[in-house]
Amino acid sequence: MLSYKFDWSIILTGQYHDWLVSGLKVTLQLSVAGIILSFLLGLVVAVMRMSHLKVFRWSACVFLEFTRNTPLLVQIFFWYFGSYKLLPTVVNEWLNSTSFEFAAGLIALTIYTSAFIAEDIRSGVLSIPKEQMEAAQSSGFSYLRAMQFIILPQAVRITVPPLVNQFLNLAKNSSLAMTIGVMELTYQARQVESYTFKGFEAFTAATLVYLAISIIITFLVDQYNERVLKLHKAA
Amino acid sequence: MIHFTDVNKWFGPLHVLNSINLHVKQGEVVVVCGPSGSGKSTLIRTINQLEAINNGTLIVDGMDLSDRKTDINKLRAEIGFVFQQFNLYPHLSVINNITLAPIKLRNLSRKDAEEQAMQLLTRVDLAEKRDAYPAQLSGGQQQRVAIARGLAMKPRIMLFDEPTSALDPEMIGEVLAVMQDLAKSGMTMVVVTHEMGFAREVAHQVVFMDAGTILEEAPPADFFCNPQHDRAKQFLNQLLTPMHGALCS
Numbered sequence: 383m384l385s386y387k388f389d390w391s392i393i394l395t396g397q398y399h400d401w402l403v404s405g406l407k408v409t410l411q412l413s414v415a416g417i418i419l420s421f422l423l424g425l426v427v428a429v430m431r432m433s434h435l436k437v438f439r440w441s442a443c444v445f446l447e448f449t450r451n452t453p454l455l456v457q458i459f460f461w462y463f464g465s466y467k468l469l470p471t472v473v474n475e476w477l478n479s480t481s482f483e484f485a486a487g488l489i490a491l492t493i494y495t496s497a498f499i500a501e502d503i504r505s506g507v508l509s510i511p512k513e514q515m516e517a518a519q520s521s522g523f524s525y526l527r528a529m530q531f532i533i534l535p536q537a538v539r540i541t542v543p544p545l546v547n548q549f550l551n552l553a554k555n556s557s558l559a560m561t562i563g564v565m566e567l568t569y570q571a572r573q574v575e576s577y578t579f580k581g582f583e584a585f586t587a588a589t590l591v592y593l594a595i596s597i598i599i600t601f602l603v604d605q606y607n608e609r610v611l612k613l614h615k616a617a
Numbered sequence: 618m619i620h621f622t623d624v625n626k627w628f629g630p631l632h633v634l635n636s637i638n639l640h641v642k643q644g645e646v647v648v649v650c651g652p653s654g655s656g657k658s659t660l661i662r663t664i665n666q667l668e669a670i671n672n673g674t675l676i677v678d679g680m681d682l683s684d685r686k687t688d689i690n691k692l693r694a695e696i697g698f699v700f701q702q703f704n705l706y707p708h709l710s711v712i713n714n715i716t717l718a719p720i721k722l723r724n725l726s727r728k729d730a731e732e733q734a735m736q737l738l739t740r741v742d743l744a745e746k747r748d749a750y751p752a753q754l755s756g757g758q759q760q761r762v763a764i765a766r767g768l769a770m771k772p773r774i775m776l777f778d779e780p781t782s783a784l785d786p787e788m789i790g791e792v793l794a795v796m797q798d799l800a801k802s803g804m805t806m807v808v809v810t811h812e813m814g815f816a817r818e819v820a821h822q823v824v825f826m827d828a829g830t831i832l833e834e835a836p837p838a839d840f841f842c843n844p845q846h847d848r849a850k851q852f853l854n855q856l857l858t859p860m861h862g863a864l865c866s
């Protein structure tokens with residue numbers, strides 16, 4: 383190891399640099415698509431979890447228990463290796479027509495993250511004073527429409543900071559998708575390492591990129607808290 | 618307009634409304650007073666079904682509240698409710714607080730809803746606050762916006778549950794003035810309040826509640842000059858010893 387020569391140039395320009403950049407792109411694609419989809423799914427699960435109907439509440443609970451209490455890696459493998467037997471042919475054909483690894487990784491990350499988001503949204507809703515629901519219902523809004531126009535918009539605003547946290551987790555968790563061959567940032571860093579034996583440089587670069595994403599996002603959340611939440615908070 | 622006949626309600630073992638009989642005519646202003654915990658809020662909240670009654674009949678604007686076929690959301694749209702704590706929607710600007718229900722529930726166009734909202738804001742003297750958020754307003758201003766929000770649905774009845782109790786003293790007057798205006802315009806109103814000056818000036822009937830029962834119901838002159846029950850006398854004395862004379866004249 384003493385003879386190891388640092389060579390930062392390989393990650394700053396050239397082919398290996400391009401590999402890392404394309405890995406970053408895939409990581410961002412996974413994270414952005416994942417956070418949008420898992421937000422939508424999480425919203426549905428949260429509403430079901432709070433429904434007056436037992437069937438909905440119960441299915442939501444089962445979903446939450448399963449997804450939160452099994453390792454993400456197992457879920458990724460499940461969707462990659464196991465989903466064929468479960469999914470209708472049309473879906474499988476669609477998956478094959480795109481990148482199957484990417485799709486399986488995205489599905490697994492989406493489902494896993496949506497469980498946490500659903501609970502974030504639910505605690506957001508529970509933190510809205512019950513008087514808001516009373517005020518809305520007094521104006522003639524039904525329970526569901528009050529949720530839609532008055533409660534959820536407030537809950538989601540409160541949920542933005544934890545949601546961004548979930549986005550960061552997602553960005554980091556997406557590195558697990560390399561195990562099924564998704565060519566995201568960690569996968570590419572690994573590739574660079576095996577071609578050049580410059581593992582230190584490659585993984586340092588990957589680490590700094592993950593860190594940069596976190597710092598930028600955290601900064602944006604602080605700005606959001608400062609500007610938006612303060613203005614909208616209950617008087 | 619509002620008819621309670623032998624209405625009872627329990628919270629567990631607590632008999633919070635005890636054989637209530639009360640009739641409010643169209644255009645009438647009824648002030649409800651009584652010691653804390655006597656059931657005033659519960660009474661006024663049954664009128665728009667924020668609380669359900671256990672037995673008896675309650676007919677509001679021709680609709681029987683114990684009839685399961687009554688469309689409760691439709692009834693509530695006809696009744697404005699003003700809360701002690703205002704309960705404006707904190708994520709919406711003043712104008713959007715007022716236009717939300719008319720747009721979503723009455724299918725008004727945004728333009729018409731905003732026009733109507735501006736008229737109401739002018740009426741409560743807050744036209745310049747149209748784009749402010751509730752957190753940027755004083756308590757008195759928030760309560761006036763809340764009244765405008767209630768009026769935006771063109772209600773046939775307005776209910777007020779201690780609308781000035783959460784306000785600093787210097788803001789009480791501005792809210793009472795708006796309510797007095799509203800009463801003059803012929804609105805049917807039920808007002809839970811300890812503002813006895815308002816009751817004397819504006820109310821047609823004053824209702825005194827104690828421990829879930831209506832002990833007295835009388836025009837303000839009779840209620841203030843000649844209360845029948847000891848509990849009512851006590852209550853008045855505690856509340857307004859210094860100005861009792863002024864109220865009875």
Ligand SMILES: Nc1ncnc2c1ncn2[C@@H]1O[C@H](COP(=O)(O)OP(=O)(O)O)[C@@H](O)[C@H]1O
Pocket residue numbers: 628631633651652653654655656657658659660
């Ligand atoms: N949701 C509730 N559950 C149980 N008890 C309640 C509830 N709301 C009010 N009470 C009780 O009912 C009584 C009457 O309350 P309320 O109508 O708020 O009185 P007031 O408005 O005259 O102060 C009080 O003893 C109060 O503690």
Ligand SMILES: [Mg+2]
Pocket residue numbers: 657658659779
């Ligand atoms: Mg009360």
